[in-house]
Amino acid sequence: MLERSMPPATPAARARTRKPYHHGDLRRALIDHAVTTIRRHGVDALTLRSAGSELGVSRTALYRHFADKAALLAAVAIEGFRMLRVELVAAWEAGGQGRPGFERMGAAYIRFAVRNPSHYRVMFGGFVDQRCADPELTRVAAEAFQALVDALQEQQRAGLVRADDPGQLALFVWAAVHGVAMLAIDGQLAAGAKNVDTLTAFAIERLRTGIAADQSRDATRRGRPSGRPDRRVTPNAASRRST
Amino acid sequence: MLERSMPPATPAARARTRKPYHHGDLRRALIDHAVTTIRRHGVDALTLRSAGSELGVSRTALYRHFADKAALLAAVAIEGFRMLRVELVAAWEAGGQGRPGFERMGAAYIRFAVRNPSHYRVMFGGFVDQRCADPELTRVAAEAFQALVDALQEQQRAGLVRADDPGQLALFVWAAVHGVAMLAIDGQLAAGAKNVDTLTAFAIERLRTGIAADQSRDATRRGRPSGRPDRRVTPNAASRRST
């Protein structure tokens, strides 16, 4: 009764401490339920009615937290992009950047998709309509993409990656890794993590070769030490991605 | 009346010449309607009821031609894989095989997706459940994939592509080109065919570099002429894809 008569001042603080009608944090529970259901039975099996009854609330209670079903899926996608960005940056830095960092980053991308197939499917499955997408979703997606652009630009400065437009390079790398991730979570590869890991390692190595600065030739012809940066790089071209 | 009293002997011939109740070829019309509707309003907008009323038949008439809605989508996917394979092989041969053939093949893949986004989305959107998929769908998908494997193996024999497992190589190449295709048809690229063409050309060139046999070094070190095949190739490893 006391905490009810003295609610916290800010909405954020209130959201953290409120004691709702029937549920602790229905918004959170709805997102978790969506993730679990999609993982177990596919995105078609996610219905608002079953979600409500599963969570012990009415089947319209969800409209207190989300505008509609698409908004619930958008929340899953937003959470996914945030997680993905964190894991990509962590892998890049844990690998000490450079070439091993790039390899770890690629592996981290596939690992994220395999461990969070529900998030990944919603993020890239086209369930959130492009035209009326949540601006927050657009933002976090761009931020995750930017982590890849940043890594490529740093490698360009280190002379590891060829001096093409970093935006183009990033789109290419993302497309390739995304394709492998889809193969992995769609069960198109023979069952078992072994084939996924094998293809992942193979793909990242071929990718790295494909975008590598022409080291062997350059190193031979110009005798430039590998630590010396190649200044033909045009980092500005990457900061604005064509979207 | 005469043709009714003397029906053709085989079911196939009968299907070709029958004069149905209300429609010329309802099966064909349903597939076309599905493709048009998906292109214009997305796959969610495809309902059996609207299809029926649009085509002037009852909303259950479709069950005479398809087991259910998933079977209709499977038919779209099957048609798509057949078309894709034909176009891939045609591009490979029109390019005179080898390196220009490979480049044309990659461009043809993206072009197919851009020109037939409905087919492409159904083929790879996960609408056809993996577990109870039509065996015909599995077959035509494998045949389209095989066109890529064949092209890679021929390039291996010609010393153009490195001597890795052709199945792995094909999975990697397909994943990358698929990712670009998805970007292209999902409107993730800035509008206009120019950006699609630019990214396509860029991706194919980086891909080719990534999977190329180590020509420059080999040619220099071993002095082997480019026409001479590299016999380290293991073509057998590719004929059975891990599925």
Add this chain to the structure above:
DNA sequence: ACCTGAACACCGTTCAAGT
């Protein structure tokens, strides 16, 4: 054979009504 129309068991969403 091929098609119909009513019926069944579902959906997402809205909204007046409760506490």
Add this chain to the structure above:
DNA sequence: ACCTGAACACCGTTCAAGT
């Protein structure tokens, strides 16, 4: 504020009945 229950306008699918 937050939740409910009835109602609305949809689905895919089944099936006895028509021609």
